[in-house]
Amino acid sequence: MEFRDLKSQYLKYKKEIDIAINNVLMNADFIGGKEVKVLEDRLAEYVDVKYCISCANGTEAMTLLMMAWDIKEGDAVFAPDFTFFSTGEIVSFCGATPIFVDVDNVTFNMDTIKLVEAIEKVIEEGKLKPKVIIPVDLFGLPANHIEIIKIAKKYDLLVLEDAAQGFGGSINGKRACSFGDAATTSFFPAKPLGCYGDGGAIFTNDDNLAKLLNSLKVHGKGESKYDNVRIGVNSRLDTIQAAVLNVKLTAFIEHELEDVNQIYKIYNEKLNGVVETPIIPEGYISSFAQYTIKLPDKYIRDKIQLRLKEIGIPSMVYYVKPMHKQEAFSKMKFNEEDFVVTNKLCDTVLSLPMHPYLSKNDVIEVCDAISAIL
Structure with a gap:
């Protein structure tokens, strides 16, 4: 018995996956091939947001948002205590301070009452400036985004929905990856929608944020990758992974x-x-x-x-x-x-x-x- 049976999935869709990969090999368009744009458009449509920006993995998806939002030393970012390391790691990586919040015993997701207490404590201490809340859709279940968004508005905070595990979940028909100011997901093979390597994506309705992210993920490019207008990173989803994901997205939806x-x-x-x-x-x-x-x-x-x-x-x-x-x-x-x-x-x-x-x-x-x- 398999914990997460990727072999059976491959055997069921072997023909479609093999053809998709072979098309990329024949075209030799391994970086930025047409399959990437097709995938981004399909993902944005499924989630019902304006933009999907693919990238190298789920951790870098969150890192890119920290860069875009200029989160830095002296800033406080609130994340659940019960989750994978990367949610806190990306906060420290940009020099900010992660403030860990206990979770709800039933849903395993961030406890909104304790979130408010944590925000108030940071404000009272006056050493850090509250900037971002990162609710995690743990084990596939969306966090209490309705309440978290209310809290964010009250304290003038940004919300980054970490839907690395949550793609496909929903609240009253509104799908995961569509909550907050932006959302991220992971295409790690064992995730609900996984590729055959690493991959990730960012979702947003913000025109300016989408433009900035598309620059940051390719060395801070301007009009081209040789026109560098800011310091960025190299974080692209390769074409073979996009081809695999296009097949698997159909199976996921169907x-x-x-x-x-x-x-x-x-x-x-x-x-x-x-x-x-x-x-x-x-x-x-x-x-x-x-x-x-x-x-x-x-x-x-x-x-x-x-x-x-x-x-x-x-x-x-x-x-x-x-x-x-x-x-x-x-x-x-x-x-x-x-x-x-x-x-x-x-x-x-x-x-x-x-x-x-x-x-x-x-x-x-x-x-x-x-x-x-x-």
Whole structure:
């Protein structure tokens, strides 16, 4: 059994993917080929925003926005404590200070009450200037963007939606990657929409921001890449990855998003009363980058993971360590009382196999194994 079965996906769409890759090879247009523009247009249309700017990966997508917004030393950027390292890393990389916020115990996403408390604390201390909120659509579930946008407006902050895991999710029909002032996603192979290497994208409705990002991602270009009007980076999505993504985007739209949500329902039905299962708030749709359960404590979590491994069922822990406990942030001072939920989640969460090609029998096998262990 595969945790995220990319092989079955490839075999299903082998003909289409092979043709798409071969077309790029025959045209030898490896950087900036027509497939990149086709993909950007399709992604923008799907998300329902004016612009999609592709780039090298999801981390650089966020980095480019920090550059475009001139986030620098002395600025405070608010990010969830329970997420992958890159969300905090890109803040420190540009010299700003990440302010980690505890998360909601049910959704795993940024707790909006604690977000307000964190903003007020920074303002009261007066050492940093609040600039940006980076809500993460963790495990495929959009963050509470409606409330976060209200908070951002109140405190005059920018919002960067980190939808690296959230592509395809939605709130009342409004899709992930369309919230805030800009949004980013990742095309890392294991993501809901993944390529066969690294890739990322930025989404926005802001004309000037889109123009600036298209310059920054190609060495700060002006009229051409040899007309350099600002300091930028080299962050382009290559044509082969775009070709693969064009095939996979069609599959994602046609059935994959619906399929993972059907698998979620089977999991929840079989595990009801056995463990704490994911709860999707009313009006929300998750793209289920992960299907994550909660166990009573670390001992039981680790015991289940070990037993599952022994019988050939893969599982993963996202995340074993909170952001505020990462060694890279060890020079910063934290109060553990501010991160009660995150600390507990890191000891109790377990992600089970989840992908569009998981069979009902596989799901039942996983659930029966967990029930037997407990």
